[in-house]
Amino acid sequence: MSIYYTLSNGLKIPAIGFGTYRTPPGLETEQSVLEAIHAGYRSIDCAAAYKNESSVGIAIKKSGISREQLFITSKLWNDEKGYQSTMKAFEKTLHDLQLDYLDLYLIHWPIAKASKNNWQEANRETWKAFEELYEAGKIKAIGVSNFRQHHLEPLMENAKIQPMVNQIEFHPGFLQEETVNYSKKHNLLVEAWGPLSNGGIFQNAALIELAEKYQKTVAQITLRWILQKGLLPLPKSVTPSRMKENLNVFDFEISPEDSAIIDRVTDCGYSGFDPDNLD
Numbered sequence: 329m330s331i332y333y334t335l336s337n338g339l340k341i342p343a344i345g346f347g348t349y350r351t352p353p354g355l356e357t358e359q360s361v362l363e364a365i366h367a368g369y370r371s372i373d374c375a376a377a378y379k380n381e382s383s384v385g386i387a388i389k390k391s392g393i394s395r396e397q398l399f400i401t402s403k404l405w406n407d408e409k410g411y412q413s414t415m416k417a418f419e420k421t422l423h424d425l426q427l428d429y430l431d432l433y434l435i436h437w438p439i440a441k442a443s444k445n446n447w448q449e450a451n452r453e454t455w456k457a458f459e460e461l462y463e464a465g466k467i468k469a470i471g472v473s474n475f476r477q478h479h480l481e482p483l484m485e486n487a488k489i490q491p492m493v494n495q496i497e498f499h500p501g502f503l504q505e506e507t508v509n510y511s512k513k514h515n516l517l518v519e520a521w522g523p524l525s526n527g528g529i530f531q532n533a534a535l536i537e538l539a540e541k542y543q544k545t546v547a548q549i550t551l552r553w554i555l556q557k558g559l560l561p562l563p564k565s566v567t568p569s570r571m572k573e574n575l576n577v578f579d580f581e582i583s584p585e586d587s588a589i590i591d592r593v594t595d596c597g598y599s600g601f602d603p604d605n606l607d
């Protein structure tokens with residue numbers, strides 16, 4: 329398996345990304361991103377809403393890895409939707425990350441409280457800014473997050489440039505098949521956030537059994553299963569040994585029969601976040 333995916337515009341993206349949600353700003357984020365880069369991650373998943381982008385920026389600088397070798401994603405938060413506010417929020421994110429371009433920028437959620445009654449229009453206006461920034465070379469790829477088919481349709485009908493990525497919650501017990509199928513059909517790469525169900529997978533008996541069978545860990549079985557589905561997992565850990573473990577999934581193959589067992593797993597929890605009723 330290639331260790332990159334290729335987006336619909338030809339851009340290459342590392343097949344596993346490093347998550348930064350719920351890592352407190354300051355030394356903890358700085359340290360964990362630096363450790364992740366040292367462990368071999370080249371793709372970092374950030375968001376303005378995580379309030380730690382300045383610390384990520386410091387870690388990127390300190391890593392000594394050249395900008396071209398890194399793939400940096402950020403997301404536009406809900407209360408910044410609209411053309412002007414998107415432009416402003418984008419500049420703040422770039423400033424905080426100490427970068428002069430982003431590899432990928434996503435609309436974080438389809439519906440924001442402030443624009444609940446005209447969310448389609450809010451997304452269209454936001455998307456115009458995304459398209460302009462993309463055409464100016466300030467963003468290498470543009471996409472969305474947590475969009476289901478009924479959120480994607482109105483955006484795509486009016487888009488000059490189609491979204492290239494949809495980042496959604498995806499893990500054993502939470503497969504979002506309709507969204508995955510619709511996204512793939514329209515050439516969006518699906519990224520899996522919460523791929524380990526924020527820790528919810530580790531007690532599952534079927535996953536533990538498969539981990540023993542393949543002589544891998546439950547995390548590795550799960551991440552490998554996600555990759556074999558053609559999705560891009562974004563695991564998060566602040567522990568260096570786990571960061572390495574989560575990257576070390578390219579030397580084995582799960583059989584179709586065993587993948588089907590994971591497809592049927594049910595009791596791993598889920599975040600509870602609903603894209604239609606977030607606030």
Ligand code: NAD
Binds near residue numbers: 474523530547570
């Ligand atoms: P996750 O599913 O990656 O689980 C993380 C937790 O699992 C960690 O806190 C750690 O305790 C544990 N863990 C990680 N590796 C392990 C290992 N090898 N062995 C044992 N335990 C291990 O959780 P997440 O942080 O919710 O999601 C990952 C990333 O996805 C986030 O950091 C963020 O970048 C992104 N995300 C995006 C959205 C969105 O709306 N787009 C929402 C949530 C998260």
